[in-house]
Amino acid sequence: MTKLFANLQTRPRIVTAALFAVAFVALVSHPTLAKSLGADVWNVSNLRxxxxxxxxxxxRLSAEDDTVLNRIAVKESIVRELIEGRATLTEATDRFTQLNAARPQAMDAIRFAFPGTTDREKTARNVISFALGRTPPAARAALSARLEAEFQQAVAAG
Known part of the structure; x- marks a missing residue:
């Protein structure tokens, strides 16, 4: 009887050992399988x-995100001042130009997206778009008229 129980206890160990052996052979003979399962322990230095x-x-991306979020916050502040009449379109355009100077790809996007003869006109159109997008629909027409008049004055002044 004791011998019967001994066999019952040994058999699971043998089966477990056999399964580990088969798994080991499979992983060693198929490195891509081991890699896809994350079991390629022989590549620990590469993984590190x-x-x-x-x-x-x-x-690096986190730092870049912080920079972008800061630029957005500054632009939101500039536009809020413009909408509230505490800044002119010319002042807001100057400040946007300063912010965009550090990121040439921003100016490339503005050149592509906004009409105008000069970068300054295109940036002013960007500021206007930014402001109108943050204005309630009921106030949008009045703000658009005010900013368009300021834009025309700035273009005429050169």
Whole structure:
């Protein structure tokens, strides 16, 4: 009877050992399978390098996100002053131009998206669009008329 129980206890161990052996052979003979399962322990140094590179990239992107969010907050503030009449279109355009100077791709996008003969006119159109997009519909027509008049004055003044 004791021998019967001994066999019952040994059999699961043998089956478990056999399964581990089969899994090990499968992973070693098919490295892509091991890699896709994350079981390629022989590449730990490569994995550590990948983690380091990903961490560095994450930090870089986080810093870039902070910069972009800061630029957006500054632009929101500028536009709020413009909408409330505490800044002119010319002043807001100057401040947007200063912000965009640090990011040439921003000016490239403005050149593509907004009409105008000069970068200054295109930036002014960007400011107007930004302001109108943040104005309630009921007040949009009056703001549009005011900003368009300021735009025409600025263009005429050169």
């Amino acid at each position: 390098e990948q983690v380091r590179v990903a961490t560095d990239e994450s930090a």
